[in-house]
Structures are given as C-alpha cells and as structure tokens.
Amino acid sequence: MKPFTFTLRQEPPQRVDLSPLTPDRLAGKPIAQIEEIEIGVTRISTKVGDLFKIAEGDLKNVRFEGGSSRFDLLGTKLLPGFAIHVEGDVGAQCGRLAKGGRITVAGSAGPHAASGNLGADIEIRGDVGEFLAGPLAGELAGMAGGRVIVRGKAGERAGDRLRRGILIIEGDAGEDLGARVIAGTIFCLGEAKGRIGYLNKRGSIVLARGGCFGATYVDCGAHELTFARLFARSLRNHSAPAADLLSRKLRRYGGDTAVYGKGEILTPD
Amino acid sequence: MPDIVRNGVTIDDNFAEAFPMSGTGILITAPNAKWARQAGLTMTGFATSVIGCGCEAGIDREVSPQETPDGRPGVRVLLFAMSSKDAEKQLVNRLGQCVLTCPGSAVYSTVAGEFEIKVGDAVRQFGDKWQMSKVVDGRRYWRVPVMDGEFFCEGKVGLTKKSVGGGNLLIMGADWDKTMRATEAAVSAIDGVADAIAPFPGGIVRSGSKVGSQYKGMSASTNDAYCPTLRGVTKSALDEDIGCVLEIVIDGLTDNAVREAMRAGLRAIIEMGPEQGAKRVGAGNYGGKLGPFHYHLKELLP
Known part of the structure; x- marks a missing residue:
C-alpha cells in the first residue's frame, strides 16, 4: 500500500510545528480536516493545506515529499510500529520524545534532533545541528533509548546528557561530543574536537580517531571486548563503519574521573 | 499383549511416565570450543537428579x-527443576560459581519461554559498581x-x-559391554535431538530406583526387579538372558522433544541389533497415576 504522503507546495513562510502530523494523531481524520490543522507558530496563520498536497495512503508510513529547515518537531512522540520519511531537510527537534518507530530524513536536520528520544530508530542522511539527542534547557537527561544514525556531520555538544541508547555520527562531530553523558553509547567515525566526554558518568564513547582526552581520562590498556563483538553484529546492517570500528582491538580510557568516572572512551589501538 | 520384536530386539509393551518441570537454559560462548565446553561441563556437574542436586542439567x-x-x-x-523458583536459584548459583569463574x-539467553528470570541482573553485583550495562536491540x-x-x-x-522431565529407556543386554554399546549409541542419537538432555553421567544411569525402601525415611531405593544379581531371589523383571541393565533419563523443553529423543534412542538400539547390543528395551513408570506424560514404546518404534 502507498504511504500517506504530504507533498510540499512551497517553502513555508514561517517556522511550522509538524507535531500534529504523526500517524496516531492523523488516524481517523478526513483529508479536509487534516488540511485545516494549524501548524504556524506566529500570529499569522499557516495551515497544513497551505503547505502540502495530501495523498491518502497507509498511515503506518507517512511520507513528506520535500522538506525544509523550517519543519520543526517532526515525528514528535512517534509510537512504535510507525514510520515517517522526509525527502528533504527538517528543522529543530526532529523526533523529539519519540517512543518508537522509525524516522528517516534524506536531507539535514536542525538543532536538538532526536532530543529526548525514548526508543525510535532515527536516521539522518545529511548533517545535524547542535545538541543532537540532547535535552532542552532545564531537562536533566537527554536521549533515553533508541538508535540515532547521522551519516554526515554533527554540531556541537552531540549526545549531551545521553542516558540510554546508541548514537552514531559517521562524519565529524562538533566540540564537546558526549558532554555530561549519564550512560549509553556514542560513536564518532570522523574527527571529534574539544572536551570529548566532559563529565561523562557511565557512557561509552567510541572514536575512530584517538587523541588526548585530558588528564581526567586514564589509559586502561587495549583489549578484545566480548561486548564489542555482539554490538558490532547488531550494528552491521545499520552502520558498517561503526561495526568495523568495534571489531578492532580497542584501547580503553576510563573516565571522566572528574565525576563518577565509570564511563569510557574506546579508540582503535 | 505380546511384546514386540524389531530386528531381534524385544520391545516391552510398556511406557515411560514423565512429569512437568520448569526448564531454562543459557548459551555459553568462549574464545574457543574447549573453554565453552568446559564452562558447560562445570555448570552441569552434580546436576543428575532433582532429588539430590536441586536440578537436572546437561549440554544440549x-x-x-x-x-x-x-x-x-x-x-x-539446559537446566530443569521442579519449580521456576528452584530453577532460578540453581541457574544463578551455577552461573555465579561455574560460568562467571x-x-x-x-x-546469552537461549530458551524462548513464557517467563524470564534474572541472571545477569543478579550476577552483575560481582562487579562492585564497576559493571556497565549495555542495551542491544532491546x-x-x-x-x-x-x-x-x-x-x-x-x-x-x-x-x-x-518442560517435561523423566522420559526414559531401560536398555537390557547380555553383558555390560554389549548393553553399554547399545546405550552409548542411543545417547549419541539423543544428543542430536534439540531441546532434550540426558542429565546422568554420560547420559546413562546404572542405579535405577523404585519408589520406597525397606528402611524408614528413604523415599527411593534400588530397583531390585531390574538388578541381574537378584534375579533368583526377588520378583525379577529379567529373564535368564539379561546380565546388565542401563537406563537413559531424558528431560526436554517440550513434550515433543522428549518423545523425539526417546524415538531417536530407540531407533539406534534397534538398528544395532541383539548380537552387538541390547536384547530388550523397556521403560520405567509408576503405574501411570503420578505423571501426566506417558510415552508408550510401541508408539515410538521406527
């Protein structure tokens, strides 16, 4: 069955909040009613019908033909079993608090992508902005489950306060990758700069390129880790470079000993 | 009813009586097969019978x-016990003492059951807060x-x-060597059946028991009806041509696994024939009133 499709007519005149356009919130609504949903965020009205041409289809798969960096909150609180695909860019907070399901973005994403993700599988083929999978201001924890894969580069503070789940950045990462991580796993297959794993408590940060991680990360030697073999197998179909990285002998740096210090940075020996 | 003869081997018109059990298990891996096997052997040592060992376990x-x-x-x-609580206790103890070490x-988990029991979640504390958790694919x-x-x-x-525990075969032959040859063939056939184990040493038990004893307080004692040295002085189940009896006890994750294991064992014994192996095969039961699972030998014939 064909996916339920929103085809972009024109670049949005203002930022738009796409959180109402998830499968569970669209279920049971006729097209005329969907077209009337207000998605503008200013006093000027922007409705779904103004931006999109809608083609009815299988609501398990929602597809956006055309994207924009003004598409905010796409796939918010997405539920398990549903999928959203965007053939283009998205704006801020894509996949915010998603409980499950799958979001794929063919273009790039703005800041706070996968913020507070609870279990969704999110793939962004382009780049992402700052605070990938991080918390919003005032929140104590970032992503708490699921898997996020960025094929391009990530902005600063990716994986901030990560609590659970897997984050894979296939390109370079901005400054302070994995800062304040509580637990979970972060991969960076490109270059990572700045204070990597700053105040990391129990998280694992796997880097393709080694370096100096500061005095609070302590060398624990190079090891063949059983968990890495299982992890590599699980990631093989999703990110082959990450799986390859895990299949190598890894040097373990324990830290951040400035805080709880039960986390680690792993790099190829 | 007359007994059935197949390839010269007499098959008793009898049945094995088996009981419901809680079954669990783990998959143990190691850098090489030797050490994987060693962990499995150590963990399934002293796990022949629930009566004295708390569980019955073996390498599937x-x-x-x-x-x-x-x-x-x-x-x-695979590990079997009379209750899920016993199974959990035994598995965690054996994991901690035999596999962790x-x-x-x-x-890894290897049994798809209706319930889950904590193993790593119990053993992790050995890590003294240095343990790390990883969630992979849920x-x-x-x-x-x-x-x-x-x-x-x-x-x-x-x-x-x-799960089902207590499927069995009584293998009877002219002497120890021949009976053992047939029994070993049956055990290796049973090894090929998935989800079933034979928990006794090498899969074989020589001290089959009956319910009750002449001593007070002993719930089980030697099965004198099948002891060849008592053939003349007790109400024996053995004829003159039988000089040795060995038993295989089978536990399985499902009713069908036990049935298939008994079928495979029986086939191997019959194929060997009475010249090389066993003359007769029987099965143990308690009259059919205690256990809900009955495996009739005549229904398992090849």
Whole structure:
C-alpha cells in the first residue's frame, strides 16, 4: 500500500510545528480536516493545506515529499510500529520524545534532533545541528533509548546528557561530543574536537580517531571486548563503519574521573 | 499383549511416565570450543537428579560460531527443576560459581519461554559498581570486569513451565559391554535431538530406583526387579538372558522433544541389533497415576 504522503507546495513562510502530523494523531481524520490543522507558530496563520498536497495512503508510513529547515518537531512522540520519511531537510527537534518507530530524513536536520528520544530508530542522511539527542534547557537527561544514525556531520555538544541508547555520527562531530553523558553509547567515525566526554558518568564513547582526552581520562590498556563483538553484529546492517570500528582491538580510557568516572572512551589501538 | 520384536530386539509393551518441570537454559560462548565446553561441563556437574542436586542439567548441543550472538564457539546448556523458583536459584548459583569463574566465558539467553528470570541482573553485583550495562536491540547485557577482561552476560533468560522431565529407556543386554554399546549409541542419537538432555553421567544411569525402601525415611531405593544379581531371589523383571541393565533419563523443553529423543534412542538400539547390543528395551513408570506424560514404546518404534 502507498504511504500517506504530504507533498510540499512551497517553502513555508514561517517556522511550522509538524507535531500534529504523526500517524496516531492523523488516524481517523478526513483529508479536509487534516488540511485545516494549524501548524504556524506566529500570529499569522499557516495551515497544513497551505503547505502540502495530501495523498491518502497507509498511515503506518507517512511520507513528506520535500522538506525544509523550517519543519520543526517532526515525528514528535512517534509510537512504535510507525514510520515517517522526509525527502528533504527538517528543522529543530526532529523526533523529539519519540517512543518508537522509525524516522528517516534524506536531507539535514536542525538543532536538538532526536532530543529526548525514548526508543525510535532515527536516521539522518545529511548533517545535524547542535545538541543532537540532547535535552532542552532545564531537562536533566537527554536521549533515553533508541538508535540515532547521522551519516554526515554533527554540531556541537552531540549526545549531551545521553542516558540510554546508541548514537552514531559517521562524519565529524562538533566540540564537546558526549558532554555530561549519564550512560549509553556514542560513536564518532570522523574527527571529534574539544572536551570529548566532559563529565561523562557511565557512557561509552567510541572514536575512530584517538587523541588526548585530558588528564581526567586514564589509559586502561587495549583489549578484545566480548561486548564489542555482539554490538558490532547488531550494528552491521545499520552502520558498517561503526561495526568495523568495534571489531578492532580497542584501547580503553576510563573516565571522566572528574565525576563518577565509570564511563569510557574506546579508540582503535 | 505380546511384546514386540524389531530386528531381534524385544520391545516391552510398556511406557515411560514423565512429569512437568520448569526448564531454562543459557548459551555459553568462549574464545574457543574447549573453554565453552568446559564452562558447560562445570555448570552441569552434580546436576543428575532433582532429588539430590536441586536440578537436572546437561549440554544440549555445541553451537557453531556462525550461530552465536558474538561469533564465538558456544554450548547450549539446559537446566530443569521442579519449580521456576528452584530453577532460578540453581541457574544463578551455577552461573555465579561455574560460568562467571570460567575463563573467557559469556552468557546469552537461549530458551524462548513464557517467563524470564534474572541472571545477569543478579550476577552483575560481582562487579562492585564497576559493571556497565549495555542495551542491544532491546535486550540488556552486563559487562562485569574480571581478571581476564570482561564477563559479558545477558540480564534475563527465558524459562518455560511446559518442560517435561523423566522420559526414559531401560536398555537390557547380555553383558555390560554389549548393553553399554547399545546405550552409548542411543545417547549419541539423543544428543542430536534439540531441546532434550540426558542429565546422568554420560547420559546413562546404572542405579535405577523404585519408589520406597525397606528402611524408614528413604523415599527411593534400588530397583531390585531390574538388578541381574537378584534375579533368583526377588520378583525379577529379567529373564535368564539379561546380565546388565542401563537406563537413559531424558528431560526436554517440550513434550515433543522428549518423545523425539526417546524415538531417536530407540531407533539406534534397534538398528544395532541383539548380537552387538541390547536384547530388550523397556521403560520405567509408576503405574501411570503420578505423571501426566506417558510415552508408550510401541508408539515410538521406527
């Protein structure tokens, strides 16, 4: 069955909040009613019908033909079993608090992508902005489950306060990758700069390129880790470079000993 | 009814009586097959009978590196007990003392059951707060630092209450050598059946028991009807041509696994014939009133 499709007519005149356009919130609504949903965020009205041409289809798969960096909150609180695909860019907070399901973005994403993700599988083929999978201001924890894969580069503070789940950045990462991580796993297959794993408590940060991680990360030697073999197998179909990285002998740096210090940075020996 | 004869082997018109059990198990992997097997052997030692060992356990099969979650060689161990509580207690104890201690080992769930019991979630505390948890594809695993690296263990493993314990074959032959030859052939055939184990030493028990004893307080004692040295002085089940009896006890995750294991064992004994192997095969029961599972030998014939 064909996916339920929103085809972009024109670049949005203002930022738009796409959180109402998830499968569970669209279920049971006729097209005329969907077209009337207000998605503008200013006093000027922007409705779904103004931006999109809608083609009815299988609501398990929602597809956006055309994207924009003004598409905010796409796939918010997405539920398990549903999928959203965007053939283009998205704006801020894509996949915010998603409980499950799958979001794929063919273009790039703005800041706070996968913020507070609870279990969704999110793939962004382009780049992402700052605070990938991080918390919003005032929140104590970032992503708490699921898997996020960025094929391009990530902005600063990716994986901030990560609590659970897997984050894979296939390109370079901005400054302070994995800062304040509580637990979970972060991969960076490109270059990572700045204070990597700053105040990391129990998280694992796997880097393709080694370096100096500061005095609070302590060398624990190079090891063949059983968990890495299982992890590599699980990631093989999703990110082959990450799986390859895990299949190598890894040097373990324990830290951040400035805080709880039960986390680690792993790099190829 | 007359007994059935197949390829010269007499098959008693009798049945094995079996009981419901709680079944669980783990997949143990190691850097090589030797140490995977060693962990499995150690953990299933002193696990022949629930009466004295608390559980019955054995190695179901060796698992190739292609089939294991971490790509290392492994063994699949099954463990059966009279209650899920007993099974959990025995599994956690044996895991902690025999598998955690075994160099290079890692543990994964291998039984798809209606219930889950905590294993890694219990053993993790050995890590003294240095243990790390990893969730992979929705399953929680524990990395416990140990002196050869890390002990990697799945948090929970499956348990099923649909298991069956006590399927059995009584193999009777002219002497020890011939009876053993037939019994060993049956055990190796049973080894090839998935989800079933023979928990006794090498899969074989020579001291089959009957219910009750002449001593007070002993619930089971030697099965004198099948002791060849008592043939003349007791109400014996043996004819003159039988000089040795060995038994195989089978536990399985399902009713069908026990049935298939008995079928495979019986086929191997019959194929060998009475010249090389056993003259007669029987089965043990308690009159059919105690156990809900009955396996009639005549229905399992090849």
